[in-house]
Amino acid sequence: MKVTNEFLIPFLGLKLGKHQFEYQINKAFFDHFEYDEFDSSAIKVNLVLDKQSTMLELNFKHSGTINVPCDVTNEMFDLPIKGKLKLIVRFGEKFNDENEELLILPFGEHQVDVSQYIYEMIVLSIPLKRVSPGAKDKKALEKLNNIEVKDEQEVKEEEIDPRWAALKKLLTDK
Known part of the structure; x- marks a missing residue:
């Protein structure tokens, strides 16, 4: 995925405390990840970044709809989805993202890319069985x-x- 400036958060210049970010996610966002499970999406992501002296705490919440085919009738319908994710960012000797709730950035890093976390949060909130209310x-x-x-x-x-x-x-x- 090509990193866009929209999802890079330069935390170095931010004051200690909470900062809020908002993103509108559409189909083009998922095209960058080559994910084509649905036709369109209208998802709103709210991110609260709590900057502390030794770490960052990121709280993601999303809600919206995706247009998917029904597994029973194969008709297209808007499926409502919502979810949340909490991520702790600490600083260490080298980059490490093995833990899904903890991200370690190298000392001297001045920005964090949140696009991968937004993508995973949304994709994991999509149910495996998609049945339209009419079906x-x-x-x-x-x-x-x-x-x-x-x-x-x-x-x-x-x-x-x-x-x-x-x-x-x-x-x-x-």
Whole structure:
């Protein structure tokens, strides 16, 4: 992914305390990551950066919709998604992002790229099964229409094996 200046936060010039950032995420953002699971998106990401003397605390929250095909009917619909992520940024000898909740930046670094974290937060909030609200109603109606009401006698007659019916006949012949 090509880093854009929009997602680079220069924390060196910021005062200690909380700072708020807001991003509008659309399909072009996901195209940079070569992610094409949906057609369009309208997602708002709020980021609160809490700068402290020895570390940074990043709190991400997102909400919005993505346009995906329904797994049941294959019709396109807007799926609402939301989620949050907390990230601690500390400083050390070398870069380390092995831990998903802790990022270690080398001493002397003056900015942090948040695009990868926004991408992962959004992608992980998308459910595996995507069913449109209309598909649930259609499915339930189809099941109700397919159910036939049978009399108790019909059910009992269908359940009796013909071999047992012959044996029962012997009992009633006495």
